[in-house]
Amino acid sequence: EADIYQTPRYLVIGTGKKITLECSQTMGHDKMYWYQQDPGMELHLIHYSYGVNSTEKGDLSSESTVSRIRTEHFPLTLESARPSHTSQYLCASSSRGVPLQYFGAGTRLSVL
């Protein structure tokens, strides 16, 4: 079944640790996105990608980085996690020319 997967679903980690949030989609979409969402708040775009080897920063400044080596995979990395990074991170994908974005279930990150 075509879907978009995020792992882990929940992550509690100490300050200063390096973390990678995984996102994979099996829908063959060329565009992928990362959003940050605080509880009860709107979604803010932090990274997006047109395709392989293409990444851009979104509207909300983020200390995270992303990579797009494979079409289906769009991981997000924090080199040194801080409590201010505590949030929910949502991955999405869409097809070229079609504005519909499909979201994963999200990763809820807590940095102590």
Next chain:
Amino acid sequence: QQQVKQSPQSLIVQKGGISIINCAYENTAFDYFPWYQQFPGKGPALLIAIRPDVSEKKEGRFTISFNKSAKQFSLHIMDSQPGDSATYFCAALAGGTSYGKLTFGQGTILTVHP
């Protein structure tokens, strides 16, 4: 600057009632307006979407009304059910961009009482 303003922040409706959520936008370049439904612990799921060349779109109990001149659009949920209790986000997307950047409203927490 908030480009898509959504109201109300929260809404309580009795079962069988009509839920109405409103959004207003500023950027006239927006040309695609989706609504997303999000349950706790889940990612947003596309509910219904509209383009500005139509004034209304209906899918089952969900209807989007669009007023281009006022730069406003709204979601109506008819015969609201407890299972509709969720957070609803309106969004807008500007045409001509190759990556389909969505701008989201602040969200409305809908509670439908049985």
